[in-house]
Amino acid sequence: MRLSKAFQPTLKEVPAEAQIASHRLMLRAGLIRQTASGIYAWLPAGLRVLRRIEDIVREEQDAIGAQELLMPTLQSAELWKRSGRYDAYGPEMLRIQDRQGRDLLYGPTNEEMVTDIFGAAIKSYKDLPKALYHIQWKFRDEVRPRFGVMRGREFLMKDAYSFDVSYEDAVASYRRMMLSYLRIFQRLGVRAVPMVADTGPIGGDLSHEFLVLAPTGESGVFFDAALEEQDWLSRPVDCDDHASLGEFFQTVTGHYAATDEKHDETAWSEVPEARRREGRGIEVGHIFYFGTKYTASMGVEVVGPDGAKLAPHMGSYGVGVSRLMGAIIEASHDEGGIIWPDSVAPYRAAILNLRPGDEACDRLCAAIYDREPNNLMYDDRDERAGVKFNDADLMGHPWQVVVGPRGAKNGLVELKRRATGERVEVTVEEALERIGIV
RNA sequence: CGGGGCGUGGCGCAGCCUGGUAGCGCGCUUGUUUUGGGUACAAGAGGCCCCCGGUUCGAGUCCGGGCGCCCCGACCA
Incomplete structure (x- = not known):
């Protein structure tokens, strides 16, 4: 993309309404614009990041056998009356009526709908297990939206639902999902630590929330350093083998980790001091196992091996996709702006032409840009060098290729790594190679 | 939902107390200048001062009502 043609409105000054770094930077870098309290429009660069996060989530969900579908944002109230949650959910649910006076709601989550879809199609234990997920906009009429996309009223969530014949199988599904989540967050370039969470009225001990470490986080966290030292991407786990999954699960739950709400000083004191974080x-x-809560209440059954009907055991698993963008920025920025991890950056690199119109500069820039125009942001604007440096830092491209007349006449460009500030003077070919364009 | 605050060119703000021609910085346009970290000068464009009503000769300013947004707390991907 040529920056001179892009819709990438950056802000020099800090918008008054934004309090935390990620919100300020998302507005300043031209990723989002607010349209109402807790509701945001995603501008082109912001949308690109959103898509990249989604892609990683998809790959890792598909890898454990979950299948993607897409359920609508609008749901019939009838569905929620069947589970009993229509009355229970409260004012956070946005309720509307259509022209016939039928009650509808803008979905805050999809347990009822997916259970209904599943139940209408699956009738035998032989078809289990199944895991379905979708990435869809959710609406929750939050009492107090704040911090930009971190607590919006409309937000993008990946929600998955598993169906199993037995508790044991459901536990295996839960563990697969936990592994998938740990891999997702690691690939997104953030440290997310799983912590035991309240299961609410459902009971049981199978619920974990995943927290990205950032100083502006809403919860206090205490955990064993062993949890952040794991490399989940290289860890071999056989997802079809209950024993292998159990072993994996043990390494996660065998280490202390809790939010301030669940913090236990006694257990904490047993963690070696050097490993306390x-x-x-x-x-x-957030992942939950909740048994037959919805299948039972909504009358969804399959025929078991002995011919008797049974209600499948379910779990549900959410990833806050739009919130993650804020979380990633909270965890990865500096005074100058965003520092995108390579995996989610809207563009692989920015090319800064310090002297558009200079033959050597234009030629070298083109030699790089033409290789992958869709994944490079070419700053060809007629602006001062300082403006380009500042905007590139603000937008957080992982690499900056600085092309100025000084080096260009010798065929050299300067390659800067955003995260470290390290700069090296290299040839075009070498720059391409380092950026990963072959 | 309780408490606090704000609404004035695209953005950040002043003006309101004490009513009398709507201002500043940034950005934008044009020209000159500068050319490796937000250059400088000049000339311009751009405003139902959130909305409705009231007081007044006269309201951005005072009064009443509404709407919107932000912050702090109790709740959540």
Whole structure:
């Protein structure tokens, strides 16, 4: 993309309404604009990041056998009356009526709908297990939206639902999902630590929330350093083998981790002092096992091996996709702006032409840009060098290729790594190679 | 939902107390200048001062009502 043609409105001054770094930077870098309290429009660069996060989530969900579908944002109230949640959900649910006076709601989550869809199609234990997920906009009429996309009223969530014949199988599904989540967050370039969470009225001990470590997090967190040292991407786990999943689960739950709400001083004191980590975290994922709560209440059954009907055991698993963008920025920025991890950056690199019109500069820039125009942001604007440096830092491209007349006449460009500030003078070919364009 | 605050060119703000021609910085346009970290000068464009009503000769300013937004707390991907 040529910046001179892009819709990338950056702000020099800090918008008054934004309090935390990620919100300020998302507005300043031209990723989002607010349209109403807690509701945001995603501008082109912001949308690109959203898509990249989604892609990683998809790959990792598909990898454990979950299948993507897409359920609507509007749901019939009838569905929720069947589970009993229509009355229970409260004022956070946005309720509307259509022209016939039928009650509808703008979905805050999809347990009822997915259970209904599942139940209408699956009738035998032989078809289990199944895991379905979708990435869809959710609406919750929050009492107090704040911090930009971190607590919006409309937000993008990946929600998955698992169906199993037995408790044991459901536990295996839960563990697969936990592994998938740990891999997702690691690939997104953030440290997310799983912590035991309240299961609410459902009971049981199978609920974990995943918190990204960031100083502006809403919850205090305490955990064993062993949890952030794990490399989940290289850890071999056989997702079809209950024993392998159990072993994996043991390494997660065998280490202390809790939010301030669940913090236990006694257990904490048993963690070796050198491994104790305290900080703040942003909740970006939450997984639950809740048994037959919805299948039973909604009358969804399959025929078991003995011919008797049984209600499948379910779990639900959420990732806050739009919130993650805020969380990633909270965890990765500096005075100058955003520092995108390579995996989610809207563009792989920015090319800064310090002297558009200079033959050598234009030629070298084109030599790079033409290789992958869709994934590079070419700053060809007629602006001062300082403006381009500042905007590139603000937008957080992982690499900056600085092309100025000084080096260009010798065929050299300057490659800057945003995260470290490290700069090296290299040839075009070398720059391409380092950026990862072959 | 309780408490606090704000609404004035695109953005950040002053003006309101004490009513009398709507201002500043940034941004934008044109020209000159500068050319490796938000250059400088000049000339311009751009405003139902959130909305409705009231008081007044006269309201951005005072009064009443509404709407919107932000912050702090109790709740949540």
